Amino acid sequence: MQPTSSYIGRFAPSPSGPLHMGSLVTALGGFLQAKVHNGIWRLRIDDIDPPRIVPGAVESIQSSLIAHGLLWQDEVVMQSHNQQRYQKALHQLSESGLVYFCECTRQQIKAKGPYYAGTCKYKTNLTPPYSVRFNNPGGVCSIEDNRLGTVSTDPVATGEDFIVKRKDGLYAYHLASVADDIAMGITEIVRGEDLLLPTACQWSLFRALQKTPPQCMHLPLVTFADGRKFSKQNYAPALDNNCAAQNLTEALSYLNLQVPVEIVHSGVNEVLHWAIEKWHTKHFC
Template sequence: MPSPYRGRFAPTPSGPLHFGSLVAALGSFLDAKAHCGEWLVRIEDVDKTRSQSGAAEVILKQLQDHGLVWDGPVVQQSDRDSIYQHKLEQLAHYLYSCDCSRKAIRARADCYDGYCRTRQPRSSPHAIRFKNDQPVLTFSDRWHGTVTASTICAREDFIVRRRDQLYAYQLAVVVDDIAQGITDIVRGSDLLQPSFWQLSLWQCLAKRQPRMMHLPLVVDPVGRKLSKQNHAPAIDSRCAMDNLRAAAKYLQLDLPDAQDVADLLSIAVEKWRKKWQITTD
């Protein structure tokens, strides 16, 4: 029997939610509820250098203001360093140290070439890489269809712990998704390419893969990804109904007038269920 649906939204607390974040949150929420499943929220602050004090609390309040209420406790990656370290110890056979700088890697090839597989690092600190001997090079995406790796970089031995001793996103996100029993990952299309590395790690750690759906990427007027780094403005919770309608439109859903946020989301769930022909029998 397939596992019950369990999805998640995993924002980085580098600032409040912007419109692109809301599109990703809404899409993952609608898919979970349309499947009569659970929707979790995880604060992805494994990169402590990017986290802003108080941002996680602001994000959670913004989600609540938009009716996007999660199931179960909120997990914060910054509390899970010991778990990531234990997983690295379990993976020791698949790992090796690397002291190559980005400049040195670029001088040799477009992507990392496995240079340190057969040598000992001569400098410290160094990164730890995963031996990507069985790379995932294609997968089925519910929005994009069959997705094939566009560059040889999908085959490279990727970093699981950085030179600064912080655990890499690729490791943390997969370890946490497996630990939380995530069955479906719904997120922005900016993460399509990292999915190949992550699915390779899923294959090694869990012997299974989640279903994937990468939503349309929200861009600014000059075509750049809408992001906190590009100074995207925070969504205004006082305009929650308008924000949700705009986000739904980006997801190809036209929502009618509604009495309140809860009513609007109920309509959106049914429209999502119909759009993607989701049955819950």
């Protein structure tokens, strides 16, 4: 079906390993949101941090998405190709007086408390290497989420002058993500609940770049039995592409949808078709 609305969503994994059940839930939730809005669902590979890139992960992520019927539209966006875009966004912030240099080490910052205290804000003679920090005009107290409703966020945490360009010259996650979301025309960000705070931080950046933040939906996290989040760092097992219909069924259970057994046996396309129909009736759509 051709897109008929202005909805544009994205799935933005970092290529630090293969997809696991946690990333499948995020991908599937974003895919379903795009489908019920007759919109576009795009794939972006967040590969701005070379040390974290695992060889073969980009191909593995793409083949897993295809095996699970989660077909994205348009060309794949590679963050590593967008340096000029990030430089431009940084320049725009700089023109507005919304960045400053920081020479502090991680240890110095940690010794002063949980958040960066603006130590270098008014310093003039700095010793390189230095990072570039966002001169945050004020923290975000709450965000409107399309699944959770109004969510309170800590204005101290979201008001921190976070790094937008690292000492090693790499652009930081918040800046790259926001600059790309703006350039890609993203209308809704679908991601895991663990990213509520980063979302609130990014809302400040959207506004600093004179853009209205998109809508957002934060999905339930997949955890191990002991409560730890499913993640590559926690050695969450990779998806078995040969069990795609079963994997989708499990992912849907985390989204409170129980797929009938006969649909699971019919295959991937039937499970997705069923899920799109059911997702329509969920109140948060």
